[in-house]
Amino acid sequence: MSKIDSKIPAGDLETKWTKYKSSVPLVNPSNKRNLEIVVVGSGLAGSSAATSLAELGYKVKVFCFQDSPRRAHSIAAQGGINAAKNYQNDGDSVYRLFYDTIKGGDYRAREANVHRLAEVSSNIIDQAVASGVPFAREYGGLLSNRSFGGTQVQRTFYAAGQTGQQLLLGAYSGLQRQIGLGNVQMFARHEMLEVVNIDGKCRGIIARDLVSGKLERHFGHAVLLCTGGYGNVFYLSTNAMACNVTAAWKAHKKGAYFANPCYTQIHPTCIPVSGDHQSKLTLMSESLRNDGRIWVPKRKEDAEAIRNGKLNPNDLKEEDRDYYLERRYPAFGNLVPRDVASRAAKERCDAGFGVNKTGEAVYLDFAFNMKYKYGKQVATLKHITNPTEAQLTEFGHEVIKEKYGNLFDMYKQITGVNPYENPMMIYPAVHYTMGGLWVDYNLMTTVPGLYALGEANFSDHGANRLGASALMQGLADGYFVIPYTIGAYLANEISVKSISTDHEAFVEAEKNVQSTIEKLFAVKGTKPVDFFHKRLGKIIWDNCGMARNVEGLTKAISEIKALREEFWNDVRVTGEANDFNPELEKAGRVADFIELGELMCKDALERNESCGGHFREDHQTEEGEALRDDENFKNVSAWEFKEIGNWDLHQEELVYENIKIAQRSYK
Amino acid sequence: MVYYFKTYNHNQYKKLNIMSGNMNINLKVWRQKNGKSQGKLVDYKVENVSPDMSFLEMFDVLNDRLINEGKDEPIAFDHDCREGICGSCSMYINGRPHGPNQGVTTCQLHMRSFKDNDTIVVEPWRSAAFPVIKDLATNRSAFDRIIASGGFISINTGNAQDANNLPIAKDNADDSFAAAACIGCGACVAACKNSSAMLFVSAKVSQLALLPQGAPERATRVLNMVAQMDAEGFGSCTNTGACEAECPKQISLTNIARLNREYYKAQLFSNEG
Numbered sequence: 001m002s003k004i005d006s007k008i009p010a011g012d013l014e015t016k017w018t019k020y021k022s023s024v025p026l027v028n029p030s031n032k033r034n035l036e037i038v039v040v041g042s043g044l045a046g047s048s049a050a051t052s053l054a055e056l057g058y059k060v061k062v063f064c065f066q067d068s069p070r071r072a073h074s075i076a077a078q079g080g081i082n083a084a085k086n087y088q089n090d091g092d093s094v095y096r097l098f099y100d101t102i103k104g105g106d107y108r109a110r111e112a113n114v115h116r117l118a119e120v121s122s123n124i125i126d127q128a129v130a131s132g133v134p135f136a137r138e139y140g141g142l143l144s145n146r147s148f149g150g151t152q153v154q155r156t157f158y159a160a161g162q163t164g165q166q167l168l169l170g171a172y173s174g175l176q177r178q179i180g181l182g183n184v185q186m187f188a189r190h191e192m193l194e195v196v197n198i199d200g201k202c203r204g205i206i207a208r209d210l211v212s213g214k215l216e217r218h219f220g221h222a223v224l225l226c227t228g229g230y231g232n233v234f235y236l237s238t239n240a241m242a243c244n245v246t247a248a249w250k251a252h253k254k255g256a257y258f259a260n261p262c263y264t265q266i267h268p269t270c271i272p273v274s275g276d277h278q279s280k281l282t283l284m285s286e287s288l289r290n291d292g293r294i295w296v297p298k299r300k301e302d303a304e305a306i307r308n309g310k311l312n313p314n315d316l317k318e319e320d321r322d323y324y325l326e327r328r329y330p331a332f333g334n335l336v337p338r339d340v341a342s343r344a345a346k347e348r349c350d351a352g353f354g355v356n357k358t359g360e361a362v363y364l365d366f367a368f369n370m371k372y373k374y375g376k377q378v379a380t381l382k383h384i385t386n387p388t389e390a391q392l393t394e395f396g397h398e399v400i401k402e403k404y405g406n407l408f409d410m411y412k413q414i415t416g417v418n419p420y421e422n423p424m425m426i427y428p429a430v431h432y433t434m435g436g437l438w439v440d441y442n443l444m445t446t447v448p449g450l451y452a453l454g455e456a457n458f459s460d461h462g463a464n465r466l467g468a469s470a471l472m473q474g475l476a477d478g479y480f481v482i483p484y485t486i487g488a489y490l491a492n493e494i495s496v497k498s499i500s501t502d503h504e505a506f507v508e509a510e511k512n513v514q515s516t517i518e519k520l521f522a523v524k525g526t527k528p529v530d531f532f533h534k535r536l537g538k539i540i541w542d543n544c545g546m547a548r549n550v551e552g553l554t555k556a557i558s559e560i561k562a563l564r565e566e567f568w569n570d571v572r573v574t575g576e577a578n579d580f581n582p583e584l585e586k587a588g589r590v591a592d593f594i595e596l597g598e599l600m601c602k603d604a605l606e607r608n609e610s611c612g613g614h615f616r617e618d619h620q621t622e623e624g625e626a627l628r629d630d631e632n633f634k635n636v637s638a639w640e641f642k643e644i645g646n647w648d649l650h651q652e653e654l655v656y657e658n659i660k661i662a663q664r665s666y667k
Numbered sequence: 668m669v670y671y672f673k674t675y676n677h678n679q680y681k682k683l684n685i686m687s688g689n690m691n692i693n694l695k696v697w698r699q700k701n702g703k704s705q706g707k708l709v710d711y712k713v714e715n716v717s718p719d720m721s722f723l724e725m726f727d728v729l730n731d732r733l734i735n736e737g738k739d740e741p742i743a744f745d746h747d748c749r750e751g752i753c754g755s756c757s758m759y760i761n762g763r764p765h766g767p768n769q770g771v772t773t774c775q776l777h778m779r780s781f782k783d784n785d786t787i788v789v790e791p792w793r794s795a796a797f798p799v800i801k802d803l804a805t806n807r808s809a810f811d812r813i814i815a816s817g818g819f820i821s822i823n824t825g826n827a828q829d830a831n832n833l834p835i836a837k838d839n840a841d842d843s844f845a846a847a848a849c850i851g852c853g854a855c856v857a858a859c860k861n862s863s864a865m866l867f868v869s870a871k872v873s874q875l876a877l878l879p880q881g882a883p884e885r886a887t888r889v890l891n892m893v894a895q896m897d898a899e900g901f902g903s904c905t906n907t908g909a910c911e912a913e914c915p916k917q918i919s920l921t922n923i924a925r926l927n928r929e930y931y932k933a934q935l936f937s938n939e940g
Contacts, residue, residue, distance in 0.1 A: 052824040067745060067804075068811050070851055071753040087831060123827070130827035132820045132875050134844040141834025159844055165752055166847060173819035180815035188808065211800055240747040274719040279727055280749045410751065413768075413775045416719075479824050528734040530727070574733075575740050580701070580801040582743055583734070 004257070004638055004652050007440040008112040013658045017116040020441075021484045025491035032057035035490055036498060038205055038220030040192045040247050042069030044164075044471060045454025046226030047171035048478025054183035056483060058490075061218055062175070062184055063207055065191040065242060065585070070172045073228060073240040074474060077164025078285035078407065080148065080156035081128075081471040083121040088145050092153040094118045099659060101469060104150040104337050105434070105462020106612035106628065107661045108263070108636075110654060112441060113459045120480040121472055125157055127479055133170040135159050147290055148467035150337035150666070156468045161285050161407045167471055171478070190216070191585060192247045193516075195223060195254050195450060196509045202254075202450035203499055206509045210585065213578035215510050217501035221493045222449045222486060225251060226478070229433035229455040231264065233593045233600065234545070235537025237430035238270060238283040244589040245596050248437050248456050256445035257638035257650060259438035259458035261596065262604035265465055265613050266546050267431030268294075268341035271414055272361040281429040282414055284364070285407055286467040289334045291373070291400065292364040292424065294341070296353040298322045303353045313355065313363060313423055324348055328623075332666040339464045339613045339626075340666060342428035346546050347624065349427070356425050365423035370396035428546060432470060434461040434613065435603075438638040438652075442485035443477060446638075449489060453477035458636070463612025517577050520587045525570035529586045532567045536560065536590070536597055544601050549617045553605040560598045561645060567594060599639060599647060606649065609633045621663075630661060689715045690783035692725065696742055697790040702798050702806075708788065709739075718779035722766065723749060723756065725778055744803040751775040751915065754850035757857070758803055759790040764854035764913045772852060772915040792853050794862035796900045807853050809899040810867060816895035817888040818871040820880050833879055843877035846870045848916040855910035855918075861902030866910040868896050869926035870918050876929055886933035893930055 009020040035058050039050040042064040054060045064072060084097040097118040102109055129135065135157050136144040145154040159166040178184040187207065194206040204219040230245035231237040252258045269284045297303045298320050305311035324344055326333045345362050355361050375392030378399065397420055411419045437445050437452035439459055444451050454474040461469065543556035575581040610619040610626035619627045636652040692713045699706030713729050723746050730741035747755040756773040760766035766776045797805040855866035872889050875881030904923060911920040
């Protein structure tokens with residue numbers, strides 16, 4: 001085990017970033033034209049990075065596996081994006097956003113990175129608005145804000161329930177502009193399948209053209225992986241179907257350390273599983289917790305009657321309901337962070353209070369606020385002094401519709417139940433991964449010239465991400481961090497000419513990809529790829545999900561090893577290599593997920609503490625809260641790949657100079 | 668025009684919700700090896716379909732079966748987020764883009780919208796500007812090229828002014844947002860007898876024309892985007908309104924009126940015209 005250097009610049013936290021960006025080496029404009037950068041992924045991080053770097057004059061190539069860069073999964077983010085603007089005059093500041101993020105991450109994130117994130121958060125909103133992102137506004141024409149979990153200020157900017165869509169399309173339009181100008185070359189329907197290292201530096205990638213099946217070699221002085229998280233290792237998650245770990249995993253196997261893989265976020269408010277056919281889960285935005293109250297019946301017999309369809313939840317009296325978050329966490333109530341809310345839901349359902357057929361659902365109920373918060377407001381505006389209950393519902397209905405209309409429609413579409421009349425049923429689901437490729441302050445991985453941005457890296461959210469912070473981080477990395485920090489590396493590369501893709505390292509890398517593809521076809525087994533993916537997902541969900549323990553994790557590791565064997569002996573990949581072949585794509589991704597799954601469990605087993613989304617049952621307080629072990633685990637676990645199923649552990653000490661670490665409390 | 672669809676939709680929807688229990692579905696699916704080869708409709712029977720399944724999950728079940736049987740390759744179709752926002756999924760179901768229900772994408776269509784023993788015909792988007800890649804997957808990169816021709820605000824990263832320095836009337840912001848809800852799926856083109864992309868183009872033109880930030884490039888934007896749209900081979904708009912009726916994000920036809928206004932104004936008064 002060795003220590004690794006995060007290259008955090010010296011100096012005061014408040015001035016560190018400003019000073020650093022004023023002193024980081026620059027590349028002069030004529031040299032920029034000769035430097036080539038490969039960007040993999042076109043979500044918020046990838047689009048914003050590619051656009052900003054192309055504007056600076058670098059030659060940029062962008063790759064995405066979707067048919068258009070506009071379809072990257074950032075598009076599905078619903079609720080909002082945080083920024084320390086303090087437009088609401090409610091006491092927000094850069095320091096408070098920084099503090100909330102570190103605390104929300106259960107004191108497992110890097111101070112310097114998080115402070116930088118908070119500093120640039122305001123610029124992101126300015127940039128987005130200037131590029132035409134239509135955020136929600138008040139009648140005075142100014143931007144509107146709402147609250148998200150784990151904070152007590154209103155700092156979340158939003159565009160109805162489609163904030164990710166609007167931000168991504170904003171970044172995408174900037175990218176398309178650069179493509180039109182000839183500064184960016186776009187490769188849609190291309191999947192990165194290998195990184196190419198030459199003399200210890202990353203110098204390009206091997207990509208597969210998903211339409212023709214042809215393998216291509218692409219040189220870059222630097223390569224940026226903006227390829228998102230690995231939540232689909234669980235099979236069922238709120239990620240898009242094709243989200244995968246492959247790019248990050250190939251980089252990991254070529255020398256990039258993988259940090260904190262066990263930190264995964266289970267989001268408390270998702271639509272529950274409806275049956276075995278389920279292919280993915282749908283999130284109901286955290287913003288709903290502004291007005292929705294979470295509850296289960298107080299008595300088990302009521303819960304059972306509801307499950308059997310004998311009792312309508314609307315008929316259950318107020319005093320017979322257990323608003324368990326408000327009860328357990330009076331200071332934050334329904335707006336506790338995601339990990340806390342998810343565990344609390346699991347606790348109630350495990351205790352037998354679940355409200356759907358499977359017993360794995362709780363209510364998210366808008367009736368109270370619909371009537372008594374918004375209904376009353378509207379009634380007052382209309383000068384109705386004694387409104388009837390029906391009037392209150394009617395008035396409130398309109399307000400709720402304006403605020404959350406598209407989410408309510410989506411819920412109805414999926415479940416067939418009208419959420420204006422019945423409380424929503426929700427249950428936690430895998431949503432985000434805080435772990436990812438280890439990066440230093442410059443966002444560079446342990447391979448020189450290879451960077452990771454956005455969800456693909458590990459750096460800003462510690463062991464639990466706060467709501468509305470993913471969009472913030474993706475855009476911060478792409479718009480405001482990498483355009484500066486990449487100079488630290490590229491300033492020394494100006495004399496390096498483009499390396500021919502006939503170089504033996506490219507030939508070798510392409511051969512490896514080719515042989516993996518041939519190997520997949522050669523198995524000629526009996527089971528489709530999804531069969532293995534589902535089984536892997538179940539092993540991980542049961543043993544490395546919301547609660548973990550030594551016995552389960554140990555068992556999971558051996559089960560995953562066995563599954564890997566079985567996959568390579570019994571998978572059936574149909575079709576041909578030189579063709580549009582979604583089954584082949586899936587097969588490669590699942591093979592990587594299986595290897596990652598083992599590392600996740602290993603990481604969870606080694607981390608003998610609970611923190612944020614990593615909850616070890618053997619490390620909890622008497623009240624069932626996560627119990628950290630700061631003496632032994634105030635660090636980042638960074639795993640170095642040795643061979644399949646074998647890793648070396650390195651650690652980065654986390655130093656808290658500006659925040660006093662304490663047990664996280666939302667009571 | 669539109670009304671036929673709306674009525675049809677209404678009746679069908681009513682019928683649907685009374686269905687419960689699992690069903691058998693007869694599919695006729697367009698199979699085409701690649702852009703060069705000829706395609707044809709192939710019959711498949713899918714049994715024991717749960718009404719809670721999404722339309723695409725039914726395809727997953729069918730594909731798993733095709734793989735197990737080993738006779739036929741699984742059906743290729745574009746899909747990703749499966750929550751109605753990425754715009755990937757694009758099936759032409761019983762003669763309608765995204766199927767019988769209004770305001771939803773294929774991935775948000777659930778089998779409770781069909782009944783036992785229904786026959787469902789599934790085809791790819793039909794438009795010369797969207798060539799078939801394989802089976803139900805088409806190439807929609809023409810849309811990207813239209814955006815690249817002008818669907819942006821020319822602002823570089825960094826140093827934007829404070830976001831609240833420029834208040835925007837709520838109504839304008841809301842209208843801009845409503846236009847920006849477009850997911851670029853191409854249903855408007857698929858629905859149009861002329862394969863016109865006017866709804867798609869007008870949504871982007873409107874979004875930016877309604878915002879003060881978009882004002883400086885207003886004229887060049889609309890002229891360039893329309894020119895690119897024509898170059899891509901999309902047809903003309905004859906105001907049938909089929910695009911609005913089938914748009915999963917219910918983008919309004921008003922945007923096309925605004926596009927026309929912007930276009931004429933740009934032609935008459937701008938230097939580029």
